[in-house]
Amino acid sequence: MEPMKPETSDPRVEHAASLIRNVPDFPKPGIQFKDITPLLGDSGAFEGVIDVLAESAPAGIDAVCGVESRGFLFGAPLALRLGVGFVPIRKPGKLPGTVVEEHFDLEYGSSVLAMHIDGIQAGQRVLLVDDLLATGGTLCASGKLIHRLGAEVAQVQVVIELADLGGRANLATCGLNEVLALLQTP
Numbered sequence: 001m002e003p004m005k006p007e008t009s010d011p012r013v014e015h016a017a018s019l020i021r022n023v024p025d026f027p028k029p030g031i032q033f034k035d036i037t038p039l040l041g042d043s044g045a046f047e048g049v050i051d052v053l054a055e056s057a058p059a060g061i062d063a064v065c066g067v068e069s070r071g072f073l074f075g076a077p078l079a080l081r082l083g084v085g086f087v088p089i090r091k092p093g094k095l096p097g098t099v100v101e102e103h104f105d106l107e108y109g110s111s112v113l114a115m116h117i118d119g120i121q122a123g124q125r126v127l128l129v130d131d132l133l134a135t136g137g138t139l140c141a142s143g144k145l146i147h148r149l150g151a152e153v154a155q156v157q158v159v160i161e162l163a164d165l166g167g168r169a170n171l172a173t174c175g176l177n178e179v180l181a182l183l184q185t186p
């Protein structure tokens with residue numbers, strides 16, 4: 001496996017790249033799993049990633065939506081840094097209020113995502129955050145939830161993009177055209 005290429009030459013991104021561990025055949029044979037736990041365990045590196053994401057966000061963001069579960073790890077601190085609320089997009093059966101739901105396929109399975117209908121308001125500009133873009137199914141479904149509530153996805157932000165899986169093109173088919181990935185494979 002070749003090393004990940006930073007999309008920017010920022011030393012904070014290069015440091016983060018050095019702390020992402022490649023785990024072959026997890027959770028299934030053939031999957032090269034990108035383990036972010038060494039990055040999360042280094043407070044300086046973790047903070048550097050949040051800072052770069054915040055500096056890269058478009059102006060006028062009203063809310064950050066993060067996707068369960070690893071999207072929460074980056075989305076929640078980013079919302080605090082931007083001074084806006086955090087809205088969780090969750091796996092089914094976890095949110096107590098009235099939700100909208102979307103079904104989708106994953107690199108290794110299928111799933112459903114849900115969001116409270118009062119989490120965001122029509123017309124708001126949302127930053128949609130996850131740790132990793134693979135096939136794009138998760139973020140496409142998340143974007144559909146946000147669009148169904150009448151809000152706009154101003155930008156999608158991920159730390160890692162598995163560039164050979166076509167996720168970016170898939171996101172474009174869902175109307176998600178502004179995509180920032182800090183690191184891309186290979």
Ligand SMILES: O=P(O)(O)OC[C@H]1O[C@H](OP(=O)(O)OP(=O)(O)O)[C@H](O)[C@@H]1O
Nearest residue numbers: 068069070106107133134135136137138
């Ligand atoms: O682009 P895709 O092919 O949709 O895959 C990317 C998604 O897969 C992972 O989540 P996972 O479903 O493994 O859940 P987790 O965050 O709870 O570990 C990752 O955190 C992304 O959300």
Ligand SMILES: Nc1ncnc2[nH]cnc12
Nearest residue numbers: 031032033034107132134
């Ligand atoms: N290869 C991968 N590594 C980590 N998380 C993932 N989610 C989907 N594909 C993944």
